[in-house]
Every structure is written in structure tokens, then in C-alpha cells.
Amino acid sequence: MSAGIVIGAVYATDEQKLDVAKAEAALGAAEGGIPIGAALFSAEGVLLGSGRNRRVQDGDASMHGETNAFRNAGRQRSYRDTVMVTTLSPCWYCSGLIRQFGIGRLVVGDDHNFLGGQQWVAEHGAGLSVVNDPELIGMMGTFIREFPELWNEDIGEV
Numbered sequence: 713m714s715a716g717i718v719i720g721a722v723y724a725t726d727e728q729k730l731d732v733a734k735a736e737a738a739l740g741a742a743e744g745g746i747p748i749g750a751a752l753f754s755a756e757g758v759l760l761g762s763g764r765n766r767r768v769q770d771g772d773a774s775m776h777g778e779t780n781a782f783r784n785a786g787r788q789r790s791y792r793d794t795v796m797v798t799t800l801s802p803c804w805y806c807s808g809l810i811r812q813f814g815i816g817r818l819v820v821g822d823d824h825n826f827l828g829g830q831q832w833v834a835e836h837g838a839g840l841s842v843v844n845d846p847e848l849i850g851m852m853g854t855f856i857r858e859f860p861e862l863w864n865e866d867i868g869e870v
């Protein structure tokens with residue numbers, strides 16, 4: 713499925729970048745967590761950090777995939793040229809993070825199962841690419857059907 717998650721390696725294409733986020737989502741699923749993964753890349757495609765939703769694993773509702781990737785990337789001088797890649801359309805909280813730090817581009821793997829603030833982020837200057845990867849759409853759809861309570865908790869609809 714992917715070439716693995718190698719910090720500092722170059723992932724040239726959006727497909728390769730999305731594979732890193734997918735690998736994070738798969739790790740989250742294997743841990744019994746919510747299978748949403750994300751990764752932050754430099755303009756050159758260097759992987760700065762990746763992460764996954766850790767609500768279940770850490771007992772932390774604020775640890776979303778994008779947030780975890782952002783934190784794992786450490787402090788960057790500027791985010792203007794970075795690319796955030798996420799398996800699922802970013803919620804308002806993560807959309808706020810993308811806008812707050814001026815992340816330059818957003819790649820979304822799936823906006824069928826959930827549509828967050830991606831258009832709002834794009835309207836404020838970020839580039840937006842929506843892949844709608846069939847494998848991801850199927851994976852997330854299955855998760856939502858199998859774990860509706862966990863999903864509703866994550867999107868704040870309890």
C-alpha cells in the first residue's frame with residue numbers, strides 16, 4: 713500500500729503523500745482508534761511529520777490526525793509552503809489550525825464521509841486538492857457503520 717512513513721524522505725506526488733496519511737490511518741485502526749491519518753510536508757515533498765487521530769488511544773478529544781501530524785512536525789519557521797495531507801476532510805478545529813498557521817495547501821483524501829471546513833480554508837488562500845480515493849471512502853464508510861457511537865463522539869454529535 714505504501715512505502716512507509718519515513719520522516720525526511722521525499723514524497724513527490726499527492727498520491728505518495730496521501731499514502732503516508734493512509735498508513736497513519738491504518739495504524740490508528742490497528743490500535744482500536746478512529747482511522748484518520750494526516751501528514752505535513754514541505755514544498756519539496758519532504759515529510760516533516762505525520763500522525764493520526766488519538767482520541768481513543770490517548771483519551772484526548774483534541775488529538776485529531778491533522779493536529780497530531782502538526783505537533784509531530786515540530787516547530788517550523790513558516791508554514792506558507794507546507795502541505796497538509798489528510799485522509800478525511802478537516803473538521804472546523806483542524807481547519808482553524810490550517811488557517812491559523814497559514815499552511816499553504818491542503819490535500820483531502822475523502823470528503824464523501826465528512827465535509828469539514830476545507831472550502832473555508834481555500835477561500836482564505838490555501839490551495840485545495842480533493843482526491844476522493846475509493847479505498848479511503850470505503851474504509852471510512854465501513855468504520856462509521858461499524859462504530860457509529862465512536863464516530864458521533866468524534867464529530868461532536870452525541
Ligand SMILES: [Zn+2]
Nearest residue numbers: 776803805806
Ligand atoms: Zn480535526
